[in-house]
Amino acid sequence: MTAEGTATVEEQRETARAPEIPAEAKHLLNIRRSQKARKPAFRRQESWRYKRVHPSWRRPKGIDSKMRRKLRGRPKNVEVGYRSPKDVRGLNSSGHLEKLISNVSELDEVAQGEVVRVSSTVGQRKRLTILEKARELNLHVVNPGRVREAES
DSSP states (O other), X not given: OOTTSOOOHHHHHOOOOOOOOOHHHHHHHHHXXXXXXXXXXXXXXXXXXXXXXXOSOOOOOOTTOTTXXXXXXXXXXXXXXXXXXXXXXXXXXXXXXXXEESSGGGGGGOOTTEEEEEOTTOOHHHHHHHHHHHHHTTOOBSOOOOOOOOOO
């Protein structure tokens, strides 16, 4: 802390280290990463043809649908075989459970072993207070961001 009692940028960015992940989980994360590289981008039927049809996935249900019948040359359908290993499902890319935080009071609800992600809509002033409280609670913040020195 500086003489005025406000923390410097370097002190704000110093947060706890992320919890360690077991070797088995690291192995499964590598498997998930390689699976995702081979997984097709599932697109909604005919979304490439019409502007009004959004590309986000919807199951093809028409009785004459070529995509539902899995004819050659059509995009792949979502199937259970594309799923990632059960033990790492829902974890972020570094293998931790993540809790999205948008204010200081939500930091009290973070469980042991979880990491914190500050919401993108949080401004600089509130982000500074969240980072300060997270440092006090010894929580790892995934995206501390670039915090400028508070102007006096």
